Amino acid sequence: MTARGETGAASLAADDAGGPARHVPVLLGPVLEHLSAQPDEVIIDGTFGAGGYSRALLDAGARVIGIDRDPDAIAGGQPLVEASKGRLTLVPGQFADLETHARSLGYDGVDGVVLDLGVSSMQLDQADRGFSFMRDGPLDMRMEQAGPSAADVVNTLPVRDLIRIIGLLGEEKRATTVAHAIDNARKEKPLTRTADLANLVEKALGRSPKKAQIHPATRTFQGLRIYVNGELHQAARALSAAERILKPGGRLVIVSFHSLEDRLVKKFFADRTKVRGGGSRHMPEEDVPPATFELIARKAVEPTEAETAANPRARSAKLRAGRRTAEAARDLDIHSIGVPRLAEFHGLGG
Numbered sequence: 001m002t003a004r005g006e007t008g009a010a011s012l013a014a015d016d017a018g019g020p021a022r023h024v025p026v027l028l029g030p031v032l033e034h035l036s037a038q039p040d041e042v043i044i045d046g047t048f049g050a051g052g053y054s055r056a057l058l059d060a061g062a063r064v065i066g067i068d069r070d071p072d073a074i075a076g077g078q079p080l081v082e083a084s085k086g087r088l089t090l091v092p093g094q095f096a097d098l099e100t101h102a103r104s105l106g107y108d109g110v111d112g113v114v115l116d117l118g119v120s121s122m123q124l125d126q127a128d129r130g131f132s133f134m135r136d137g138p139l140d141m142r143m144e145q146a147g148p149s150a151a152d153v154v155n156t157l158p159v160r161d162l163i164r165i166i167g168l169l170g171e172e173k174r175a176t177t178v179a180h181a182i183d184n185a186r187k188e189k190p191l192t193r194t195a196d197l198a199n200l201v202e203k204a205l206g207r208s209p210k211k212a213q214i215h216p217a218t219r220t221f222q223g224l225r226i227y228v229n230g231e232l233h234q235a236a237r238a239l240s241a242a243e244r245i246l247k248p249g250g251r252l253v254i255v256s257f258h259s260l261e262d263r264l265v266k267k268f269f270a271d272r273t274k275v276r277g278g279g280s281r282h283m284p285e286e287d288v289p290p291a292t293f294e295l296i297a298r299k300a301v302e303p304t305e306a307e308t309a310a311n312p313r314a315r316s317a318k319l320r321a322g323r324r325t326a327e328a329a330r331d332l333d334i335h336s337i338g339v340p341r342l343a344e345f346h347g348l349g350g
Contacts, residue, residue, distance in 0.1 A: 028053070031114060032060065034301075034319065037112055040061065040062070042063045042102075043062045045064055045065070046095030047095055048068040048074075050076065051077050051080050054077075058087055063088075064084075064087065071144075094234055095238045096235075098242065098245065099242075109247035110245055110246060113242040114255075115235070115238055117231070118261065136193055139196075153228060154186065159180060162183070168340045169224075169232070170222045170223025178204055178205065181200055194221075204216075235264055236334035237334065240329075243272065243292055243330070250324040251323055253319065255317055256320075266320060267336075267337040268337050292328075293322035293325060296323050300320055302319075303315070
C-alpha cells in the first residue's frame, strides 16, 4: 500500500509535484487501530500497492490476502510474500471481486478488509503509465495495463459523454469548454500524449491567478482516470463484497482521497448503519432493514499536521470504518450511493 494520489484539484497538483515520502502508507496508525488485527486473523488488503498496510498487518501477526489490479504491484510484492512464510497471498485482480478471491482461497469469511482508494504514487511517478500531466508520457492511465486507454476515450467518445465524464468525475465546472477543445483537436490528429492533453486544457481554460499552483488540467485528468479504471464502480462493488465476506465483528476500513470517493463511502455506511426510528402518530415508523454495520469511527479520521508535513500526499485523506453485525448482507444499488450513470465503453474496468 502506497501513499495514494490525492485527486481533488489542489491535492492532485500536490501529487504531481511529488512528496518527500514516495511509498509511505497514509493514515497507517489509524488504519491499524480500526482494523485491530489479531494474530492469525485474516485481513484482505484490497489495494496492495507497495505493501505498506500488508507489511504492518503481517507484523501484527495477521494473515493477509493482498489484491492489486496492477501487475507491477504484484511483481513488486513477491519478496514480501517470500518473507511472510505463507502468511501473505498476493492475488492479481480487482478489489471489487475481493469476496470471490477470498472464497477461491478457501475462506468463507474474513476478519477485516482495508481499501486505499485512488491512484498510487508509484503509478503517478512513472511517466510511461500516463497518469500525470506533469510528466509527459503516453495517454494511458490504465491501472491494469490492459483494455481501453485514456487516449481511446478522448479520441472516440462523443462530446456529450466527455462533458459528463469530465464534469461529474473530474468535477470540472467548465467541462463543456474542455470537451469541445478536445473534439476540435482530435479532428486534426489523435491525442496520444499526456503533455498534449494537458497543454490543450490549459490553453482552453487559461490559468487563474488565484489558483496558480493548480494546473488547469487537474480535474480533466482526474475524470478520465476514474472513468478509464471504473474507480467508483469498483469501490461500490467492493463495499458490497466486503459486507458479504466479513464475519460478524469483522472490520471494514476505507481510506479515500477525494470527495467523490468519500461521499460514496459515507452514504454506504449511512445506509448500512441505519436503525428503525420511533415514529409518531403523525409520521409512522420507517421500515428500515436491519443494520449490517455499526460505525467504529463516528466521523471521518483525517491525518495529523505532522503526517501531512512529512507526506503531503496524505493531505486530503479521510478514513471511515465500520464493524460488521450478524445481520445478513443486502443487495446494493450502486447508483443509490453516488455512482453516476455514464456511457459504457467496452472493456473498461467498471
